[in-house]
Amino acid sequence: MSGLTIAISGFIAMCTYLVTSRMIPRFKDMFINANLYGKDLCKRDQPQVPESFGVLIGCAFLVAMFFFIPIPVTFEKAAMPDVQTGAKPATFPHEEFAEMIAALLSICCMILLGFADDVLDLRWRHKLLLPTIATLPLLMVYYVNCNITTVILPKFARPLFGYSLDIGIFYYIYMGMLAVFCTNAINILAGINGLEVGQSVVISASVLCYNFIELAQRHQMDCHKFSIYLMLPFLAVSLALWKYNKYPSQVFVGDTYCYFAGMTFAVVGILGHFSKTLLLLFIPQILNFLYSVPQLFHFVPCPRHRLPKYDPKTDLLHISTTEFHPRELNILGSVMVYILKKLKLISWKEQSDGRVITNNFTLINFVLVVFGPVHEKVVTQFLLGFQLICTIFAMIIRYPLASCFYDT
Incomplete structure (x- = not known):
């Protein structure tokens, strides 16, 4: 019956894509009339673009899931043996x-x-706290249903610690931190047309590929079916949104979509029992986070917005900058800046008064540091291409290379 339920989920996802694609342009004026709009600062005419469309996409996803919920339940009931035949009735899931x-x-x-x-x-402290609170129902269900806190150790560690190690409450702390990371990782790698939705489309498609590979190998089938049930409608609504959010954007997604996407990934990673594989699919987001650490934790001055600067004369993006005097940094900040400077990962321009101008520490600005001023569409294509390459690399790690460290 699992093949049929997946097919029905796919059919609902296709219907959701069609409905959402028609719905988005019809709501644009409504958002503008509600003052939910912003200026596209990377365009010459800086048009008004409706934003916060993530709330509409999230609602479309929830409606699709509400329609789907009765499907697996109905088929489970249909698969139960008849009590009158003498067969033992199946247990409701x-x-x-x-x-x-x-x-x-x-x-x-x-x-x-x-x-x-x-x-x-x-504020940022709220952005770190809120995903943790939203994850509590998920962690409670995980605790009641399975409460598995044991991790399989790689071969080189087994002589010291054994085949596996029960880390107890630290496993729940890890899952809570995973949810916080996923919801904010997409949010900080954002700001140009199509990037937030584009990376989510690539990640969700990658998760689905992984799920189908695992189903073909009959590994943890219930867990991967659960992931597929969530990822198919998510991919559908994201593709519909990307149609209008790619360059030149007709709608902005807002933080709502970033949080919605991140939590959806965290949910399938936690309840699908493949959180480590999920992190492999977040390699660009991890690199962006590590690169951003000096500014995120204020070791280096961090402006309110770190978007690249737009030059209307050339229609190209340039790095956005921050300015400081080296004496203003604490020891840790000085060490971080020194390492980044030596590795030539940041621009560095010294002023006559001793102050320094350097780029803001984001992956978008890093692309501009390496390649110079380029068009906004090219930056998005480069980062999405990098996301796809990292997905292929993640699959290589997950399958051929994993056998070197774990039992297959």
């Missing part, structure tokens, strides 16, 4: 049903909190 409801609850919470961020412009 209460655990799987609870996981689905908890997953949608966490995703729904992040859509709400993301929209609140778009409207109220929350």
Whole structure:
């Protein structure tokens, strides 16, 4: 029956794509009339573009999932043997049903909190706290259903610690941190047309490929079916949104979509039991986070917005900069800047008064540091291409190379 339920999920996803594609342009004026719009600063005429469309996309995803929820339940009931025949009745999948409801609850919470961020412009400390709170229902269901906190160790560590190690509460801390990372990682690698949605499309398609490979090998089938049920409609609504968000953007997604996408990935990674593989698919986001650490934690001055600068004369993007005096940095900040400077990962321009001008530490600005001023569309294509290359690399790590460290 699993093949049929996946096919029905795919059919619902296709219908959702068609409906969402028709719905987005019809809501543009409504968002503008509600003052939910912004200027596209990377265009000569700086047009008004409706933003926070992530809330509409999140609602479309939830409606699709609400239509799908009865499907696996109905087929489970249909698959139960008749008691009158004397066969032992099958057990209703209460655990799987609870996981689905908890997953949608966490995703729904992040859509709400993301929209609140778009409207109220929350502080960074709230952006770190809110995903943690939204993950609590998910972690509680995980605790009640399986409570597996054991990790399989690589071969080189087994002589010291054994085949596996139970890390207890630290596993839940890790899962909570995973949710915080996923929701914010997409949000900080953003700001140019199509990038947030584009990277989410590549990641979700990669997750689906991984799920189908694992199903073909009959590994943890229930977990990967659960992931497919969530990823198919997510990919559908994301493709519909990307159609209008790619260069030149007709709508902006807002923080709502970034939180919605990140929590959806965290949900399938946690309840699908492949959180380590999920992190492999987030290699560009991890690199962007590590590169951004000096500014995110204020070891180096961090402006409110770190988007690249737009030159209307050439229609090209240039690096955005921050300025400081080396004496203003603490020891750790000085070490970080020294390492980045020596590795030529940042620009460095010294002023006559001793102050320094350098680029903001984001992957978008790093592309501009390496290749110089380029068009916005080219930057997006480069970063999405890099995302795809990292996905291929992740699959190589997950399959051919994993056998060197783990039992196959």
